[in-house]
Amino acid sequence: MAEAGAQTTRSETGSAVDGVVESIRALIGRDGLTVGDSLPTERELCDAFGASRNTVREAMRILKAYGIVEVRPKVGATIIDNRMASAFEMFSFNVLDLSPKTFSDIQGFRALLEVSSVETLFERMTPSDLAELRRINTKLTDMPHVDVASEYDFEFHTKLMSLLDNKAILDVYGLMKPVILRIMKMGKSRRTFETTTYREHEAILAAAEAGDRLGYQYLMKTHLNAGYALFQKTAAPEAGKRDITS
Structure with a gap:
């Protein structure tokens, strides 16, 4: 009672x-x-x-x-x-353990924006925008650490999304930044950013410069999906460690 x-x-x-x-x-x-x-x-x-x-x-x-x-x-x-800052802090706290579901949800959401927005992106993209995106991408070829490389990678994708001129989208990307950075770093070395990531970005920009919509969508989707294999390789050993210690 x-x-x-x-x-x-x-x-x-x-x-x-x-x-x-x-x-x-x-x-x-x-x-x-x-x-x-x-x-x-x-x-x-x-x-x-x-x-x-x-x-x-x-x-x-x-x-x-x-x-x-x-x-x-x-x-x-x-x-x-400070609502966005507060949401950012709460989101950061909740992605300490990156699950396959969270990984899939985040990358799927990014694909909806970065792949499906091709028409609007191509309408708004200028030669100056392409030059700026290439300048950002070039930074991947000369950086001291994976953490720095992931920041440049994130800067590249957010610059691309800024062309949509939609503050809500950029706010959401800012909110998701902690988990996106974790995804970008998973299974990658500094060498991976300098070669594979750099080349994939360049191919995406070349398709955009040529006005090749299907090529852009295919290359961007492939670029985002490449993380799945790296995630599986990284997640498996971590799961094994948890099993041993539990």
């Missing part, structure tokens, strides 16, 4: 906190508050929502985690917009 009562209390507390979170978000919208504006004081929020100080503090903690508010001593709660 005591345990059931404790569970009910926790549930009610959680519901109260959720209610205050939603009430604060509604207040922000209703009063037209924007980035830099201050929220009412803790006491005012308690009075407005009929909530305890602990409930309001917990609600503020959640809003802070969401990247919506910042709480500073002697200043109080101020509205900010």
